[in-house]
Amino acid sequence: MAKTDFQDAFNDCIDRLNAGESIENCVQLYPEHAELLRQLLGTAQLVYRARIVDDEVRRDQDALRDQIIARARQARSQQAARSTTSRWVFPLTAIAALLVVAIIGSSLFLATRQANPSLPEVTVALTMLHDGSDLSTEVAIALTNTNSASSLVVTLPVLLTATPPQGIVPTSVAFMSPEASSTAQPTTTTTVTTTPPGTATLLPTLGPIGTTMPTAGFAATGIAPTPAPLNGDSVVLTAAALSSLLGQGAGTLQPMLATPTPLTIIPLQAGEIDDNARWDQYLNYRSNYLQQFRSSVRDVDVTNRQIITVADEQGLPLLGARVEVYAGQAIVSDTRTYADGQTLFFPNAAPVARGQQSYRVVVTAQNNTVEFTLDPQRGPLWTVQLSEQRTASAPKLDVLFLLDSTSSMADEITQLQNNILAISSHIAALPGNVDTRYSLVTYRDRGDAYVTQQYDFVPNVADFQARLNAVQADGGGDGPESLNEALHVAVQNVSWRGADTVKLVFLVADAAPHLDYANDYDYSLEMAEAAGKGIKIHPIASSGLTPDGEFIFRQLAQYTFGHFLFLTYEQGRSGAPGESRPDLSVGTPASPETGGQGDYSVEQLDELVLRLITEELAALNQPIQQRGGVVPALTSVPPQTGAVVPPAPRLSLILPVAFGTLVASIVVGYTFRFRSPIERRKRKNDEFEIVEAE
Amino acid sequence: MLLIVLPDNSQDDSLLQRLQAGDVAALAQTYEAYFPALYQFVRLKVGNRELAQDIVSEVFVTLIEAMGRPRAPRANLRAWLFTVARNAVYTSYGQASRLPEVELEEWMPAPTSSDPSVLFSESFPIERVRHALRMLTADHQEVLILRFGQRLSLQETADLMGKTTGAIKSIQHRAVETLRSILLEPEADHG
Numbered sequence: 001m002a003k004t005d006f007q008d009a010f011n012d013c014i015d016r017l018n019a020g021e022s023i024e025n026c027v028q029l030y031p032e033h034a035e036l037l038r039q040l041l042g043t044a045q046l047v048y049r050a051r052i053v054d055d056e057v058r059r060d061q062d063a064l065r066d067q068i069i070a071r072a073r074q075a076r077s078q079q080a081a082r083s084t085t086s087r088w089v090f091p092l093t094a095i096a097a098l099l100v101v102a103i104i105g106s107s108l109f110l111a112t113r114q115a116n117p118s119l120p121e122v123t124v125a126l127t128m129l130h131d132g133s134d135l136s137t138e139v140a141i142a143l144t145n146t147n148s149a150s151s152l153v154v155t156l157p158v159l160l161t162a163t164p165p166q167g168i169v170p171t172s173v174a175f176m177s178p179e180a181s182s183t184a185q186p187t188t189t190t191t192v193t194t195t196p197p198g199t200a201t202l203l204p205t206l207g208p209i210g211t212t213m214p215t216a217g218f219a220a221t222g223i224a225p226t227p228a229p230l231n232g233d234s235v236v237l238t239a240a241a242l243s244s245l246l247g248q249g250a251g252t253l254q255p256m257l258a259t260p261t262p263l264t265i266i267p268l269q270a271g272e273i274d275d276n277a278r279w280d281q282y283l284n285y286r287s288n289y290l291q292q293f294r295s296s297v298r299d300v301d302v303t304n305r306q307i308i309t310v311a312d313e314q315g316l317p318l319l320g321a322r323v324e325v326y327a328g329q330a331i332v333s334d335t336r337t338y339a340d341g342q343t344l345f346f347p348n349a350a351p352v353a354r355g356q357q358s359y360r361v362v363v364t365a366q367n368n369t370v371e372f373t374l375d376p377q378r379g380p381l382w383t384v385q386l387s388e389q390r391t392a393s394a395p396k397l398d399v400l401f402l403l404d405s406t407s408s409m410a411d412e413i414t415q416l417q418n419n420i421l422a423i424s425s426h427i428a429a430l431p432g433n434v435d436t437r438y439s440l441v442t443y444r445d446r447g448d449a450y451v452t453q454q455y456d457f458v459p460n461v462a463d464f465q466a467r468l469n470a471v472q473a474d475g476g477g478d479g480p481e482s483l484n485e486a487l488h489v490a491v492q493n494v495s496w497r498g499a500d501t502v503k504l505v506f507l508v509a510d511a512a513p514h515l516d517y518a519n520d521y522d523y524s525l526e527m528a529e530a531a532g533k534g535i536k537i538h539p540i541a542s543s544g545l546t547p548d549g550e551f552i553f554r555q556l557a558q559y560t561f562g563h564f565l566f567l568t569y570e571q572g573r574s575g576a577p578g579e580s581r582p583d584l585s586v587g588t589p590a591s592p593e594t595g596g597q598g599d600y601s602v603e604q605l606d607e608l609v610l611r612l613i614t615e616e617l618a619a620l621n622q623p624i625q626q627r628g629g630v631v632p633a634l635t636s637v638p639p640q641t642g643a644v645v646p647p648a649p650r651l652s653l654i655l656p657v658a659f660g661t662l663v664a665s666i667v668v669g670y671t672f673r674f675r676s677p678i679e680r681r682k683r684k685n686d687e688f689e690i691v692e693a694e
Numbered sequence: 695m696l697l698i699v700l701p702d703n704s705q706d707d708s709l710l711q712r713l714q715a716g717d718v719a720a721l722a723q724t725y726e727a728y729f730p731a732l733y734q735f736v737r738l739k740v741g742n743r744e745l746a747q748d749i750v751s752e753v754f755v756t757l758i759e760a761m762g763r764p765r766a767p768r769a770n771l772r773a774w775l776f777t778v779a780r781n782a783v784y785t786s787y788g789q790a791s792r793l794p795e796v797e798l799e800e801w802m803p804a805p806t807s808s809d810p811s812v813l814f815s816e817s818f819p820i821e822r823v824r825h826a827l828r829m830l831t832a833d834h835q836e837v838l839i840l841r842f843g844q845r846l847s848l849q850e851t852a853d854l855m856g857k858t859t860g861a862i863k864s865i866q867h868r869a870v871e872t873l874r875s876i877l878l879e880p881e882a883d884h885g
Binding site for chain 1: 718721722725726729730733734737738743746747750751754755758759761784785820823824827829830831832833834838839841842843845847848858860861863864865866867868870871872873874877879
């Protein structure tokens, strides 16, 4: 893993530089990386140079010192005053609280003893493998002794302390029943598997402990630490605990596998933007980005977008109709309609198509072909109705998760796995007898253990989830990843079903594709291939996505009629789900509290993805006349069979709209003229406040 | 909840105990010891000098309010201060996704050096570096400032940012490469 080696070398050199060594000294230690290290360390030194001049620091330090110290003295004196007046409050409160706790504790203890007279003393030790950080959590463990029909639930806050402080180390902590006080010594381990949807069960496969291991095994359920135990975590039962249980219960301990307790899955939150619906804003974003960084992306010109909708004779959308567009004799676009019957054509995307007055469009469904001339000057919305009847059958759905599994995703991959597990379980439970298949493609980068790994479509959600569970983050490290190749595999190397299938890709990643590799695929061509197969791509941006990555992800979504999703976080807290995503250009979230509309809404990721899927399926049976949103395509006169409905003449809209606007303006103006008048007063800080007029 | 784990520092230990007891002299000592680093960190992130003063003041006011109380820093003073500063920056900037502009004359000139490896860094004016820094994502900016600007260790940086050391290794590599590629692009591209 050359990249991992390089990252270690780079990190070592940074430490050496920070300790005062020179770049050349460090580079000599890693001759195989010398040139790249020299370049990057030279760049890194620039950051140190960009620090503020010492004079400014000293001046501001001097300027603020007196204020800070005065503030501290003031606070201290206030504290002293408070403490004088309330000297007896705390002790009295503490005594009262202790008394209450003692009374309640005694009552519970006695009640427990009466309910479970044979309750054994249990000591259970939990071992978790984690990254070396101290972990404060709460663990609940339920133990059942079938012989005595007694049960015990122990819930205790714990602090797992890692020693040594780095690396993957097992850490033990003792849990005790309310009556027990023995200290645990871990002696054996077993594995906890996470069973979808988010349940954890301790398998009854404990190894022999001493001489008294129960033959039928032992199970603990309801293990609910936060974060949840995962594959690889271990739970340890001590010999003392088991012998204590056996000594008291004298029988067989049955597993409690039948009623697993759901694990707490930390729901990720995500925002959503449909750039095809906010077209003007998208074009602005696109234009601004390209003015600065055109060379960092593939510029596919999507201006002058045309939306073509294909319906059957009932006015229902036709999924999978082929839409070919010709400029002269050259084919310039070849796409399939999505579940809502729509597809996109971009006259400026291909050089050969650019600047044409009109285009010849051939629409082919199962039994019919219609041809018409598309003149972009007449408007962007086109509807074609074919004398076609759809066959009644269960909807087919192919869902592929395309997952970046490089180490930069390590922070989130576990949560994403859990969320995708939940999503897949929800999909499997969709009403309407949906014929669903699942596929997974993971990818890293050249030089890593693998570039792409594909698991072709399977109908069994459990098979898919088992594959997903096995994914681990590793490799990567140089920013962009092999997303080009991954898209190629996802679009072209797995066995998507035919035209009558709803096809969705959810791309989960935090990095742009490499655009500097020789002999690589090209995401802009892959997204065109996706549109050609009727595949929608919904990218889900994890944390740390660069501006070029955002632009490319939004290109993928926009071009394939997908939505751009992005995990959102609590402001100022890295990794905590919230509503903020300041590193992206997506704007501000809507605020239900203040009524602010915002630029995007935030939902739980699993709910958001599930909504996109259900909307896609629902669109199959939604007559296109009733559809709102992006494409109010049909005119009020139902089109004739086999006819093409060009966009309604725009003049017909101008007069009613103008008249309506005039009336609305008069009404609004009149209303505000005679209601409480307001005026805006300019403040010295250039903000405005609205105040009642005198 | 992840707790911040940083190497113990005996001087900090003594300061911590006195801060927990509400000792104003300990606050003064903390101010002298940590103001420059905190100010550099905040100033590099927010650009605006007055705002940086406000934010650093807020860090110390938060410390004052915590002194002598259960929420006073107990484990690692530096980590506590930087975490408060980091949160204060985010609170001040809200949804702002880029660092604001800064005045060019406020940045130190490039030091001269005979080390050939430094030639690359010397060929870029500081204002251009600042401009490029502002174009990075928040995570990338922060790793660069903490790791290279403040010279924090990998573990300290990871703890402050709530990430694993592996993730920081990856991010620092990625951030430097991105910074370099921005710097090597023609200046006009960055407006």
